[in-house]
Amino acid sequence: MTTKHTVKNKGEQQLELPRYFPYKLSVLNTVVSQSIAQLYLGRFNLSRQEWRIIAALGIQRSMSAKELVAYTSLEKMQVSRAIARLRNDDMLYQQEDSNDRRYHLLSLTEKGKITYRKIVPLALAREEFILSALTEEEQEQLLSLMEKVHDKADELQQWG
Amino acid sequence: MTTKHTVKNKGEQQLELPRYFPYKLSVLNTVVSQSIAQLYLGRFNLSRQEWRIIAALGIQRSMSAKELVAYTSLEKMQVSRAIARLRNDDMLYQQEDSNDRRYHLLSLTEKGKITYRKIVPLALAREEFILSALTEEEQEQLLSLMEKVHDKADELQQWG
């Protein structure tokens, strides 16, 4: 793909936004994530952070805030605040870990579980609709390619 | 991929964040876009909006604010504000369109062009590094798959 970005005379390089991979990825992510956000924001009045935490605890039973940070790719501050809001809305509750009282084990309340059970089928249906653009084989290809790109980008970010 | 998300007994559906496509896409986008943002933010002190506008005008010579909205996938308000900041920094200048004075044609100043020429090779190098995770063929596959997914997600968003 050496001619993907036009190379003008004198070897001057051009960057065409509509063909620039990070731009395309960003635009795609915006469209996809907004189509999901319509659900948790519009219909359930949850922030992205709250939605991720509910999704995490819905399947994992209980986690500490630190584990949630790792599992949801959110910052510890975002997690801390989302937890506070969700507790305030009676969606989850805390227990102290008896071994190490710095850990607060978080679990969904019955209300949180009900929300989880309502939102999950809708979220999965949206994913399924979006991925119906691809065959099963293409879906696997896409995920595999994304993973490779992810690893390389990680490398880049670490080097600054 | 019918077993991708675990289906528990009683047909209750589960959603595993690490396997959920919109989540994976979002995480990938975060990593990739941050690796580019290190450039325009860290080294050139440009916002994402400013960077996109410079990239647009660097190759397109001159555009109106409305055209920039379409070209950069930014909101007209973001464009308006980024233009104000860039004009203030003497990176671009406005001319009124003689036919329709509502249109302001925007172009890079010499300073803007110098910035563009400095940043573009670095931005392209980062893209190239990231995509070096893939063969040429895989790159084309990835872009093609992303486009299909994009179209479907567009559909979904329009239906709400």
Next chain:
DNA sequence: TATTGTTATACTCTATAACTATA
């Protein structure tokens, strides 16, 4: 002294919409 988690602060980004000017 290190770790888990919370809070303070200031800053930026965003969304909605009102507004100006041109047509």
Next chain:
DNA sequence: TATAGTTATAGAGTATAACAATA
């Protein structure tokens, strides 16, 4: 009345870092 672009405003999100509690 419609369009291009700007400005106002308030709310949400973000980053840095200080802080408390526990180990």
